[in-house]
Amino acid sequence: MIELNPKEKIILLRRRHGLILILEILPVALMIFGVLAALTFFDTNVIYIFAGGLVIQLLAAALMIMFTDYFLDAWVITNERVIHAELRGLFNRILSSLPHDKVQDITVVTPGILATFFHFGDIQIQSAGAVPQVIMKQVPEPTEVKSVLLEAQQRLGREK
């Protein structure tokens, strides 16, 4: 779990747009349907059915990894900072955070037709100093997220 400071509260939690997950799992789902269709429509023997079952099993395991990767990649905006949690593969986890008072510039990029029609895009949060920038990739409603970020930044400034 992400550990928050005592007075820290989560304002917004964002993952990549659901369409991205659908586009990622679509080829695997099509392969599963392909194997099932081949087993259903062609007159085949027990060896092939067994092999088909194992292939479907491997694809199901791949789906498990994809779902885990999607749901455990997230950007959390709190009243103090932006936290980026990312799972790369199954054994490589990155957790970075950027305090609101270090943010210098927030850029919203909406790349391509899909992003325009389905309202998702990238948010580049440029920081001051040695802290690297945070890029929120393919998040839904990026302008709304940008507003939340700016509001949190202003509120933190007023409190200080």
Place this chain on the structure above:
Amino acid sequence: MVFTVSAIAYFLVYGFTLLTAIIVVYHFNRFGIRRDYPGKFFIGALMFISLVLAVINLQLLGEISELKTLPWQIPVDFNLFKIVPFPSISP
């Protein structure tokens, strides 16, 4: 020979699946963020499907072990397909 290869493939695939499932559950418990219930639901559903497939494939492995000659010479018709959505295999 066919049975040996099939059995090795079965244990490799399900060993990999079991390992993946354990790692995935560990990750969700250790690094889970709020509102990841849909993810847990999908993973649970996939694990259930995997369990059903493991049982079906084990039955198929049993059928393979009973084959006495090359598999493509054997017309197979067994009762398993009465409970799963595959058409029955006729000789």
